Amino acid sequence: MAKGLVNRIIPFSSVDGPGNRAAIFLQGCNFNCLYCHNPETINLCRNCFICVKECPYGALSVEEGIVLWNNNLCKKCDICLKCCPYHSSPKVVAMETEEVVTIVKRISGFISGVTVSGGECMLQSEFLISLFEKMKDMNLTTFIDTNGSIPFQDNQKLISVMDMAMIDVKSFDSEEHKKLTGMDHSIVLKNVEFLGNIGKLYEIRTVIVPDILDNYSNVDSISRLIAKINPSIRYKLIKYRPLGVRKELMESCIPSDAMMNELAGLSKANGCNNVVIT
Ligand code: SF4
Ligand code: SF4
Ligand code: SF4
Structure with missing residues (x-):
């Protein structure tokens, strides 16, 4: 039975895909985005136990190392979270698929499906497959929220049980993408084409960061790509908000409404017919 490293489960979410959904956040990410709002989801715990001594409520302990x-x-x-020298979290639970299924069963009458997010959930694809197989038995839809860095075309088993994916295209420029995330974007773009062409791409997201990224060039190129694959794929333009980010890494102003509207207009002019601003 597969196990997933679960950071948290939100039973009801209306922002993680269509309808009311359970959102399951897994721990661990292979990107290190400067604007990450949940940097404690990136690294796995190294069991240094510094946080155990710092917890004022005795909620942390050590068992078998x-x-x-x-x-x-x-x-x-x-x-x-604040005292962890590795930007990790001790509040992560290794859960069997069945344990997550039990939680979802309690709310299954009130949701249309589940979305698994991260961190980067594709790093735990065995768990995804075993969870989605169970969700399909319960007639729930299965969505993945991913940074797009791990090839989908190599994982047919996952494709067969996953309804749709939402992918971040953080920058269309290779160098800029590396500076922002620490990783190349070539697989991200291949995943966009692959999933778009098989009808399993629900949404692409780009965070707009005025002082750091070449936003107009990015949105121009990404919206053209979407329009070429399928103009109905939703393109979500996300306003950068400094909340929770590592401020020493990401000093930028918040984009104005005028800028966001201009970028949405550019995307529509390039052929996208489902553009949202958030
Ligand atoms: S958030 Fe962390 S430090 Fe605070 S009570 Fe929970 S385990 Fe302890
Ligand atoms: S969460 Fe951080 S501080 Fe706590 S044991 Fe793990 S690595 Fe150490
Ligand atoms: S891909 Fe997401 S979780 Fe990973 S570092 Fe970037 S923003 Fe954070």
């Missing part, structure tokens, strides 16, 4: 988190004692003060 591994940090254990007690949700019932946790007051969500996030002191453990």
Whole structure:
């Protein structure tokens, strides 16, 4: 039975795909985006136990060399996240597929499906496959929210149980993408083409960051790509907000409404017919 490293589960979300959905966030990411709003989801815990001593409520302990988190004692003060030298979190639980299925079963009458996000959920594709197989038995739709860095075409088993994906295209320029995320974007663009062409691409997202990225050039190129593949794929333009980001890494102003509207207009002029601003 597969296990997933689960950072958190939100039972009802209306922003992680169509309809009301359970959103499952997995721990661990292979990007290191300057604007990451949840940097504690990037690295896996190294069991250094620094946070165990710092927790004021006794919610953390050590068992067999591994940090254990007690949700019932946790007051969500996030002191453990602030003191972790590795930007990780001790509030991560290795869950069997069946444990997640049990949680989803309780709410299955109120949701249309599940979305698995991260971190980067594709790093745990065995867990994704086993979870999605169970979700299909429950007639729930299965969505993936991904940074697009891991090839989908190599994973037919996952494709067969996944309804659709949402992919971030953070920059169309290779060098800029590397500076922003630490990784190349060639697989991201291949995934966009592949999933778009088989009808499994629900949404592409680009975060607009005025002082750091070449936003007009990015949106121009990405919207042309979407229009070429399928103009109905949703293109979501996201306003950069400095909330939760590592400020020392990401000093930028928030884009104005006028700028966002101009970029949406550019995307529509390039042929996209489903553009949203958030
Ligand atoms: S958030 Fe972290 S430090 Fe705070 S109570 Fe929970 S485990 Fe302890
Ligand atoms: S979460 Fe961070 S501080 Fe806590 S044990 Fe893991 S690596 Fe150490
Ligand atoms: S891909 Fe997402 S989770 Fe990973 S570092 Fe970037 S913003 Fe954070």
